[in-house]
Amino acid sequence: MRRWPGAAWRNPGRLRRLLLLLPLLPGLAFAQELVRGNGPEPSTLDPHRCQEVACGNILRDLYEGLVTEDGAGNVVPGAAESWTRSDDGLEWEFRLRAGLRWSNGEALDAEQFVASLRRALAPQTAAPMAALLRPIANAAEVGAGTQPPEALGVSAPDPRTVRIRLNEPVALTDRLLLPVAFPVYLPAVARFGAQHTRPGRLVGNGAYRLDAWTPQASVELARNAHFHAAGSVAIERVRFVVTEDAASELKRFQAGDLHLTETVPPRPLAALRAQFGETLRISPYLGSFWLGLNLTRPPLRDNPDLRAALVLAIDRDILTRYVTGLGEQPAWSVVPPGARDHAPPAVAAAQWSGVEREAAARERYAAAGYDAAHPLNLELRYNTSTVHRKLALAVASMWRQVLGAHVVLRNEEWKVFVQNRRARVITQVFRGGWIADVNDPLDFLETFSGAGNPLNTTGYADAAFDALLRQAAVLPAGAARRDALTAAEARLLAADAVVPIYFYTSKHLVDPRLRGFESNPLDHHASRWMSWAAAPATAETP
Known part of the structure; x- marks a missing residue:
């Protein structure tokens, strides 16, 4: 029985004609590599x-x-x-x-x-x-x-x-x-x-193996021949590209340098929909964005009035409508909607008008010992990102306009930012947030438990809060567990240990030829489930 490769190799003229046809075969040029935007350099x-x-x-x-x-x-x-x-x-x-x-x-x-x-x-x-x-x-x-x-x-x-x-x-x-x-x-x-x-040393057991790592540029993977389901892995190579700047990531996607983005820059949703159509994927996401307050050092440590003023002076509706603008929901609590077995605590300020919140913010600011003659000087630290910078600028402007506070912005590369945030030595206010590891309110609240917890970057310490979390950890799903978690979250919010801003949506640009990218609440997208289509995707293509 004659096989096609053998026949081609025995006929050089035929082989040349076949090679000339390769670029015309839809999707074939893409079968070897998937290039993914991945946000900051992995720590x-x-x-x-x-x-x-x-x-x-x-x-x-x-x-x-x-x-x-x-x-x-x-x-x-x-x-x-x-x-x-x-x-x-x-x-x-x-x-x-x-x-x-x-x-x-x-x-x-x-x-x-x-x-x-x-x-x-x-x-x-x-x-x-x-x-x-x-x-x-x-x-x-x-x-x-x-x-x-x-x-x-x-x-x-x-x-x-x-x-x-x-x-x-x-x-x-x-x-x-x-x-x-x-x-x-x-x-x-x-x-x-x-x-x-490091490459050449890392040994894993997944669908891919580490092939190269260029710091601040990319991490390259190759298909792992020893993976138990290697035969079902369609894409040979995956390159995760550092894309800290969402605007630059968008340009790279438009240029064809990326097949999948980690996010999209803050732009009006209608304009993005009109420009990208079904290439733009926006879905509910179990994640919260907040600003952390360092409770272990002045000026926030022993001044609950100041913390309350900072929480109240931010207009979340403006931030989610004009700064992020991709369906994010304004947040007055930590655990996002959609979390399993969750009942959010009531937050009175969430029902107030903007005028009422600003008046209350000024009142608490004055009670904290600050006024126009003695303004607050504060530092807001964030990791490199177009969205984070725009949010930081907007929040600083709100604190200045409503309270008269002077805010200095500090931008740091991800690894440095993580180290400083965890150390709690130089931080005051910092970009924070949490993406669910598991669909459980406890996953969010445990990031504030125990002063020695490396995830507790605020230094929040409350024995009653910790006890409620321990109680919830051993209770089965149901009213008692839900009540314990609600009570714990209420204590955290009452202490103004954190400034909730919004609940995330996942947002990606996906090459229409890429198959197997499915939206899910945790926004996890392993490359092994993806493949390249034989032709560009259309609305009618299954």
Whole structure:
């Protein structure tokens, strides 16, 4: 039987004609690479140390947990082909797929998943998202260093079985989707330390492997031949491009340099719709944008009147209509609409008119000890982004017009910004926010728990708030849990520890030839589910 490649190679003239036709075959030129805008430079490619969207997007391509998400965001089998849960919900058992391998070809077994979970909870790892694994038995004690990692409630009774014991029943599979629960190749960690994430050293188990990393430019991935479903991965290479500036990202998309953007710049929605049509994808998103207030140093530490004045002086309707303008919803609370089992606390100021809020803001400003002769001098810090700069300028203008405050803006590259925000040494007011890791109000509120929590960048400390979160963590879904979470959020808002601004929408520009990009509440889009169409997409094309 004759095969086409052999016949072509035996006929050079035919081969030349075929090569000339290649550019005319729709989609073929795109089958090899997907170029994605990804926002700021990722802070790390260590799954256990990742805490932002930029690294999470890449890690979902490089690694796979026991479970994973399909394109629509549903939990589906990952490295584990199946799992069971005990009747009381406290013991889970995961059955690994046969023949799992790391990207270097070495075998991946249950004991390595166990060792990775122990590393994620070990205090020396300082995993910022470790709190989400707290329901695992002895996780708190291991994290505090009072118990050894071996005491963690995880075990491997055989090479293909991972057993996890919990302190309380939770939706464990949601938490196992997080990078902090991904397996890490520990021989590379032992040999290279923090440098194990570099090209040539990073070993993963996902659909792709790390091929190159050019700081402040791009991270390049190649298809992992050892991935258990490698045959179903259509796109050979993925390039994640640093796109801190949304306007520049848009230009690159228009020039054909990007196939998928991380966001779009703040422009009137009607104009964007008219220009891009169905290429523009806007969807509800479990995320909140706020301004954090450093409660550990003056002038905000011991001055609740000042904090209240700053909260009240911002016109969120103007910000969402004219600055962001892409369907964002003004926020007076922290947990976004759509969060599972959530009842937002009542916020009186949300029902006031703009005039009433401004009057109350001036009253609290005066009570805080400030006036025209003694204005507040304040610093507002944000990470590099067109949207963040416009928001910072608008907020500073509102504080100046309503209160008479003098605000200095500080723009920082992402890694520096994250370090300063976490240290709480030089920050006053700073860009903050949270994108849901799991669909649970607790995920948002826990970022403010415990003064020693690395995610608690405000330094908010309230024993009653922490107690309510601990109570909610062990309660099943229902009225009691909902009431505890509502009470906790009400305490946080009453303290004016944070300035809620808006609830996010996800917004992307997607090349019409790209298939498999599906909107979902967490805005997760693993490249393995995408492919290039044989022809440009149309409204009639399925």
